[in-house]
Amino acid sequence: MKTQRTALVIGGGLAGLSAAIRLQFAGIQTTLLEKNHEVGGKLHEVTLGTHRFDFGPNTITMPHVFQSVLEKVHENPDDYFEFIKLETHTKNVFSDGSHLFFSSNQQLMTEELARLDPQSAKKYAAYLKEVKKLYHLSNKHFLHRTFSSWKDYLSLPLAKAMASARPLQSLDQFHRSFFKDERIIRAFNRYATYIGSSPYTAPATFGLIGHLEMGDGVYYTKGGNHQIALGFKKAAKKLGVRIVCNEEVVKGYSSNNKLDSVETKSGGHYKADVFVLNGDLLTQYPRLIQESDRPSMSNKKVNQFEPSISAFVTLAASSKRHDLHHHHVFFGDDPREEFQDIFQYGTYGKDPTIYVCTSSKTDPSMSPDGDNLFILVNAPPLKKEVQRSMDLKSMEQKLYQQLDKKGLSIQSNIVASKIVDPQMMQDHYYAFRGALYGVASNKRKDTFLRPFNRSQDLGNLYFAGGSTHPGGGSPMVVLSGQNVAEKIVQAYKQ
Ligand SMILES: Cc1cc2nc3c(=O)[nH]c(=O)nc-3n(C[C@H](O)[C@H](O)[C@H](O)COP(=O)(O)OP(=O)(O)OC[C@H]3O[C@@H](n4cnc5c(N)ncnc54)[C@H](O)[C@@H]3O)c2cc1C
Incomplete structure (x- = not known):
């Protein structure tokens, strides 16, 4: 009889939960260890008396990404969380006292822009078309795949996609090519902070965020956005994932270029066939694996990454x-x-x-x-x-x-x-270094060449979360968990 494969997920953020759900559904017995008392990572609830807050993601875009995690394991997302679309979602107030509402309703948005600057309003339809193109390009070539080695970059369609994603133009330059009013540019430039970067250095590729907010829409989760994490936890448990909170992984043991087991602060030892590290790889990979066992990610190399x-x-x-x-x-x-x-x-x-x-x-x-x-x-x-x-x-x-x-x-x-x-x-x-979104996207290198989704040193160790592909932000890390789990599942099928 074949023995059941096992997976260990280190960290119960959105990426770890997303990976665990997919792995368990594929028949891989999955355990998830989280150092804090609750899963969710940066997305969690804070209570002060009768006031409840979401810490972490307050702006939810790409709701289909969260829903599809559940749909893929034959669960109905409506049983787990409910998204509410905020049509006119943001009020931008400028230092001269004027304001600009952001809305996913094109008509309303054009009227709003015209109130500040009729010329900019005339360009809005063209702007929407271009950011939609950028989104579809990224969606096709970057968002739904892992990058496990340099070979993954060596494909002609990918090279073409990278070249047409406006990598040489900054987000600020991109916005200036459509809008003239400084207040309007300022409001759109703020999208760079969604990837933890500066609009003056981040590539125009991230204009795609404009498509997500203005085309697709901004959402809120009824009862708080942390309901997404709680929903993922509920689904993971229902499928049979073993979730252990207050269990911090402190050391990994490897041999023959494989991770064999990990040790936790409480003295526990966990073995598995495959490991997914959801804790920030730039802090946890060096912490868990001694430097001589990870030549591809030396301490010097880690220190060269720019945090978001x-x-x-x-x-x-x-x-x-x-x-x-x-x-x-x-x-x-x-x-x-x-x-x-x-x-x-x-x-x-x-x-x-x-x-x-x-x-x-x-x-x-x-x-x-x-x-x-x-x-x-x-x-x-x-x-x-x-x-x-x-x-x-x-x-x-x-x-x-x-x-x-x-x-x-x-x-x-x-x-x-x-x-x-x-x-x-x-x-x-x-x-x-306290980053919200892992690695910054201020350099082209850091945007397109983030740390890989798979360890170059230990073949059964994968990475999911903001510091790896496709990037930071709640929908991106959920995709990263899905992509990595899919890669593992496909590898086991061969
Ligand atoms: C203030 C703030 C505002 C934000 N706003 C938005 C927003 O509006 N929209 C948006 O989409 N995104 C936003 N983000 C970003 C978003 O929260 C993150 O991109 C996403 O939640 C990261 O998920 P993750 O799974 O990669 O990592 P994390 O959430 O960091 O999860 C990693 C988990 O691993 C655990 N862990 C680490 N090391 C170990 C170990 N050794 N052993 C066991 N467990 C370990 C950690 O405790 C943590 O729970 C915001 C973040 C912050 C902090």
């Missing part, structure tokens, strides 16, 4: 309902300077753009006694081997004062708050 943007987040429970949109962005005066401060000087912007998500505007049950404000400013990733030196409470105070100047007075109504900064991001999720 990080964030300073305040989850603020207010006793009041404020005049806010579900997604509300207060722009600073000089975004170019802000990105320069972050990526070149490693400091916070002086007059930063502040993003506020108030999911209670769509779902009042999230905080029946006042608004739940998720307030985020872009932060530089942590410097190498330097610990935080900032006073968190004074930083929070500064943020409230900056919001006050931008016309949002909330401080006197805050009844409770919780701060999360880059250092906590690193400590809690082992995120590479």
